[in-house]
Amino acid sequence: MVRTLSLSPKTWRSIFLNGFMVTFLLVAMLPIFLTIIISFKSHKDIIRKPPVIFPCDTPASAFDLRACRWSVEGYERVLVPKLTNSFPLIQLTGRMFRIYIPNTLLYALSTAIGVTVMAGMAGFALSRFRFGLRRALMIAVLSITGVPLLTNLLALYQLGVTLRKTPIPFNDRAYLIFVYFGFYLPLSIWIAKGFFDTIPRDLEEAAMIDGATPLGALRHVTMPAALPGLAAIFLMTFVNVWNEFLAGYLLVTKNELKPVMFGLYEFLGPNIINFQMIAASCILIALPVVIIFQVARRYFFMAMVEGAIKG
């Protein structure tokens, strides 16, 4: 007792603040914990009325840790693994892994590569050159940064409908990727310009005085310094496309070409109680993004704060 009382006000404050944060985070993480629990329930426990939180009750007691009926049924029904004779011996035959995740990987990777290259070029031009239209272009790019996809979607949808009727070859996948380019470019251009701005030109000039060619200076001096920024743009675009639903759902006609979020939405059938499947696919789909984000957190934070204050 004497010991506790002798704690300084600063320590008390720290205990209080840490306690608040821990409590807040426990409450905030509740939906995630519950989803994990749901994903490991069996169908029998999902369709029970009234529902129980843990599938651990027995006729004798309300909660018995040894009687828990955990199951991976939800994951099994999403993945539908089948044994095969050839490598890798197991094949995931669920639509999610056969169709939607490969689609999304294609869209997210192409968009991220395209956006990084184009934003890198544009950001470099805006940062390093002074030319006539520069200011006008920058205001134009800035003013569309943050324009939401939703209000443009109607026109883009009608444009797709019209283009499909013309003899011009039209590809749903290419069109969707092109739309994603336009949607994620403005912010990326700003982030790229911001990063090039922080690289002092003296570095390039010093390299050239030392005998490097301009291209060599760009490759060996400017590019390495700009790499974290370009990596942030790549990762952010990848995650954004991975998480995008509406454009992928509305601009693509065939279900076979739709992205992963549509696969998730497809589970939301009326009158079907398949919560273990929905929860399992939510976790499988969110996991890569959460991991990418946690590993590369620093880059995301940098890019996000930059982007938000400018856009």
Added chain:
Amino acid sequence: MIKGLTIRRKQSRTDQSLPILLLLPALIVLLVVQFFPAFYTIWLSLQERFPTGWQFVGLDNYRLLVNTSLFKESIGHTIVFLVGYIVLTLSLGFVLASILNTRLRLSGFYLALLFIPWTLADILVGMVFRLLVYPDYGILSGILGNPALFPPKGLSVLTAARPAPLFGSFPFPPAPAMVYLILASSWRALPFITLLLLASLQTISQEIIESARIDGANTWGIARHITIPLIFPTLVVALFNLILTGVNSVGMVFSLTAGGPGTATFVMSYLLYNLGWERLRFGQAAALAVMMALVNWALIGGTMRVTRVDERTA
């Protein structure tokens, strides 16, 4: 690229082709995906599709849209949603950012955990929140349906009807589903707002705060007279960001409530989807898109003003 680097010092009009060349791919994309649709939507809003094809109908779409009761109702729902979403997210974000700014030893860890919701797709968050309270089978609907906790009959979040409105036909108090939608949206937006405010708080030097404390200011006084005025521009950016995402986010409504029960969560963004792709009233949907775009542009213009673009584009 090669030329530009060497000749940069002696700027001449003839060197202007290189930067334009570098910008060209991005400009073409933006022209097609961002600028063209803006004008195409305006044009669409003056047309309507008839069995015979598209016809010019002038401002009829706007007139028809504004006179529907659902349009008026959706404005009310959007306002209720925005106020709840902004007040909840901004106040919690400010409290969390202030705590994280005291540089607790575990701040980095807290921020990492706190950030998970923001990385999840809006439609996925809607699904997760829907699972929790789904009528009869949702994992929390047993607790919420308990009459002892929620008299008189327990609460079924997704199906409970909207209480009788207090002010004319304005949808307040909102249905439980709307409150829940606000909660889910704030849950996802909170990390970003916290980070934004934290980044701004970290630029305030501790010396100012210390000297104010020595002069006898209390915590509230410091917040009111020092912290809040100093981070005011960021607060405005956060506010505009919340309005912008709030007005335009449709994924969460899509998977969480689909506008229901009845029309209790029919916000404008969902009405746009509903008009365009479910009822196929493209003209009216375009009219609504034009109105929403005007709101968006005003907000973006406001943000640009606050952050003083002139200094940044220099």
